[in-house]
Amino acid sequence: MARTTLVAANWKMNGQREANEALLLALRAADLDSLSCDVLICPPALYMAQVSQLLADTGITLGAQNVYSQPQGAFTGEISARMLKDFACSHVLVGHSERRELFGETDAVVCAKFTAIQAEGLIPILCVGETEAERDAGQTEAVITRQLKAIMATLGADSLQRAVIAYEPVWAIGTGNSASPAQAQAVHAFIRALVAQEDPHIAAALQILYGGSVKAVSAGELFACEDIDGALVGGASLNADEFIAICRAA
Numbered sequence: 001m002a003r004t005t006l007v008a009a010n011w012k013m014n015g016q017r018e019a020n021e022a023l024l025l026a027l028r029a030a031d032l033d034s035l036s037c038d039v040l041i042c043p044p045a046l047y048m049a050q051v052s053q054l055l056a057d058t059g060i061t062l063g064a065q066n067v068y069s070q071p072q073g074a075f076t077g078e079i080s081a082r083m084l085k086d087f088a089c090s091h092v093l094v095g096h097s098e099r100r101e102l103f104g105e106t107d108a109v110v111c112a113k114f115t116a117i118q119a120e121g122l123i124p125i126l127c128v129g130e131t132e133a134e135r136d137a138g139q140t141e142a143v144i145t146r147q148l149k150a151i152m153a154t155l156g157a158d159s160l161q162r163a164v165i166a167y168e169p170v171w172a173i174g175t176g177n178s179a180s181p182a183q184a185q186a187v188h189a190f191i192r193a194l195v196a197q198e199d200p201h202i203a204a205a206l207q208i209l210y211g212g213s214v215k216a217v218s219a220g221e222l223f224a225c226e227d228i229d230g231a232l233v234g235g236a237s238l239n240a241d242e243f244i245a246i247c248r249a250a
């Protein structure tokens, strides 16, 4: 089954107007639209308007890093999926390990956000992944199963028809120590098989991205793996040359 490759940039809490502009102008000039992959930029919410303006007519789409589970109301400091839709966001990250670890987001919170994203017709990018201690203890598959079942048991496997999964081993994020293509492929195949137990057609069409220290030098080998359908890129997405090279490797 042919799946489109998606390269998504997660800027995290980085950027300022001037630096963003330089980065985005470089992406514009690189004509990423002519590539076979889809490219998505997830800036801090505050810069969404700037990014959408600078990327107008490029084919590069806009995503968000986080969302609250309610559509509107007295939730000081929060941003809803409805607001993200208002800015033409197509995708929203949910369950990123930094949200889980630093902001205490449980599987139940992740599921509520996932639901809110889909309720507005946006596509959740559900991040899953094990810590180093969990991998060392042979718990990788159990952790991934728990994180995925938290969605599938509540919303059904059908909900993955309009979703993307990002496998992001926590030990690989921001460490410079990417999973090897074989390590990543093994977990991606496991994720696809887990979904296939519920629905083989949805599993075959499901985009599964790899994230964790993706760099231009390693991207080609990762993208060549059968079950790797793109990348969620953090640090390297802040460097125009690196990010463009990753997109070109797709």
Ligand code: PGA
Pocket (backbone or CB within 6 Å): 010, 168, 172, 173, 174, 175, 176, 211, 212, 213, 214, 232, 233, 234, 235, 236
């Ligand atoms: P990294 O981050 O590429 O800097 O490791 C990836 C992510 O956290 O999405």
